Amino acid sequence: MDLDSDEENVNEEDFYSFLNVPKEATKDEINNAYRRLSRVYHPDKHLDPALKAKAEIMFNKTKKAYEVLSDPHQRAIYDSLGKKGLETEGWEIVQRTKTPAEIRAEYEQLAEERAERRKKQATNPSGNVTIAINATDLFNPYENDLFEDEYDSGLLSKFPNIEVSSMQFTQGVDFPLTQKDTCTLSGQLQTQNGTGGGGVNLSWRHLFSHKGWAEVEMTAGSGPAISLKGFRTLTRRFFWNGGTILQFTPEGLRPGIMSTLAMQIDKHSIGYVSYHGGVRSMFSTQIVRDTEKNRYNFSIQVGVPHSYVQLQYTRKWLSREMKLRLAVKLGTFGGVVEYGAEKKVSKHSNLSFSVVCGVPAGVKLKIRLTRANQVYSFPIHLCEEIMPSPVFYATIAPMLLYIVVKKGIVEPFLKEEKSKKLEKQKQNNFNKLLEKRREAMAAQELMQASYSRIKSEEEKKKGLIIVKAIYGRINPDSAQDTETSNDIIDVTIPIQCLVKDSKLVIYENSKSDLPGFFDPVLGEDKVLQVIYNYHDQPYEVTIKDKETLRLPKTAHRTNGT
Structure with missing residues (x-):
């Protein structure tokens, strides 16, 4: 369930589920499902005026589902955008395209563009906050109480001195001018040991095509500067980006140049060659291999002020939304080993920490929270030398903090938010839910004749007989009465009507x-419980809402008397 949505999509009918066919159903399967439901809901099958009126409603729904899924163009639009796509922008693309494959491809592209636009609108402005903390006094190996000044022997002198050594703030906002032109205004402030500075950047980027763009940027702050940047796809495997900068300082004009050439080595690997020239010049080579489960990054840099060799490895667990990282860096500055983890804590937020052990850097703990395009970083300097105690605490403390925050703050908050949104959805869609309930009851009433016929046929041959079927939020620890409970509904009749030749299949769509069904607990987890007899033997099964159901099965056999 998407908790970022204020309304549950109760209006969006699933035609596949209504016809009880799989998403990849063939035309014959769709035709057979249409004929099966038409025999139940065709108005000519009912003489009673009240039933005939209900049958007309259900038959029109059946006919609409069949018309959409049996037409390749409409089906392609429905698969991509749902029912709303058929009513509005869908037909604009049909007029310009020829095949369902082309429709799907164009809709996928449009969906990606819309998702990207929504993301930009939801995550602007972008920013970065970095607060460096000096906590080396916590693990000072040279601290000796014998040399304490007699005037500093008070209680406050017993606490370690922890201070903020530097801060940096960056914030930017995008202003789209046209579809191809974007203006960006950003600013940055930084301070270290009581001194600092800042600047304001204004840039304009023009997109020539999907193969290239150009950007001009002006900076005011620590000396005005102007820079030109660009990107260009050269071939299917090569692309380039680079630029030049001119900075005006009291010492004179400082030019600089940047250039990167990249090559797609294979499906998962890219190589980079970069050069930065100016006051500080450097040349670097980098190879990145990124697969579904692993990421490797090897780089070499030669230049001023440092030269180094670096190897990074990241292990991904997509199911747990977690990454583990290990990096080794050796150069003219010394050596560094860094390890850490990153965990997705919500839809838009990631929390990561890493421990850095190096010579002469010592031990550092880095904590970073990423919320959409906002990044909050807290590098904490624990010790100027490598010692076991700061390494141990830097490794264990973030894990304990994550567990405490998750269990004590995040999970209760998300649970409360989910509860509020579910309640709001129910209130917003109260009338729709009542309508769907009435529609389900009407459908079951129209099924009575088919139900009696199919059940009688199955009883004669001791086939598949549905004794009881309920759908909704089922509590296994307590007895529930479908006549009084609002969390479940009795679906014995529609389930029996799906039986054909002593077999039943319900595909993996929402039931x-x-x-004859409706959602009794909007937005919450639901199950379907079926008690049935087959060859005079008792069976029982409970499945999740979107799980495929096939009856009969030996695994469902019970030890009933």
Whole structure:
């Protein structure tokens, strides 16, 4: 469930679920499902005026689902954008395209563009906050109480001295001018040991095509500067970006140049060659291999002020939304080993920490929280030398902090937010839910004749007989009565009507869209429980809402009397 949405999409009917066919259903399967439901809901099958009126509603729904899924163009639009796509912008693309494959491809591109636009609108402005903390007094190996000044022997002198050594703030806002032109205004402030500075940047980027763009940027602050940047795709495997900068300082004009040439080595690997020239010049080579589960990064840099060799490895666990990182860096400055982890804590937020052990850097703990395009970093300098105690605490403390924050703050907050949004969804869609309930009851009433016929046929041959079927939020620890509970509904009749030749298959769509069903607990987890007899033997099964159900199965056999 998407908690970022204020409304549950109760209006969006699932035609596949209504016809009880899989997403990849063939035309014959769709035709057979249409004929099966038409035999139940066709108005000519009912003489009673009240039933005939209900049948007309259900038959029109059946006909609409069949018309969409049996037409390749409409089906392609429906698969991409749902029912709303058929009503509005979908037909604009049909007029310009020829095949369903082209429709799907164009809709995928449009969906990606819309998602990107929504992301930019939701995450602006972008920013970065870095607060460096000096906590070396916590693990000072040379601290000796014998040499304490007699005037500093008070209680406050017993506490370690922890201070903020530097801060840096960066903030930027994008202003789209046209589809190809974007203006960006950003600023940065930094301070270290009581001194600092800042600047304001104004840039304009023009997109020539998907192959290239150019950007001009003006900077005011620590000396005005102007820079030109660009990107260009050269071939299918090569692309380039670079630029030049001119900075005006009291010492004179300082030019600089940047250039990177990249090559797509294979499907998962890219190589980079970069050069930065100016007051500080450097040349670097980098190879990045990124697969579904692993990421490798090897780089070499030669230049001023430092030269180094670096190897990074990242292990990904997509199911747990977590990454583990290890990096080794050796150069003219010394050596560094860094290890850490990153965990997705919500839809838009990632929390990461890493421990850095190096010579002569000592031991540092880095904590970073990423919320959409906002980044908050807290590098904490623990010790100027490598010692076991700061390494141990830097490794264990973030884990304990994460568990405490997650269990004590994040999970209760998300649970409360989910509860509020579910309640709001129910209130917003109260009338729709009542309508769907009435529609489900009407469908079951229209199924009575088919239900009695199919059940009688199955009883004669001791086939598949549905004894009881309920759908909704089922509490296994307590007895529930479908007549009084608002969390479940009795679906014995529609389930029996799906039986054919002593077999039943319900595909992996939400069961709430099946004829005779509705969602009794909007937005919450639901299950379907079926008690049935087959060859006079008792069976029982409980499945999740979007799980495929196939009856009968030996695994469902119970030890009933």
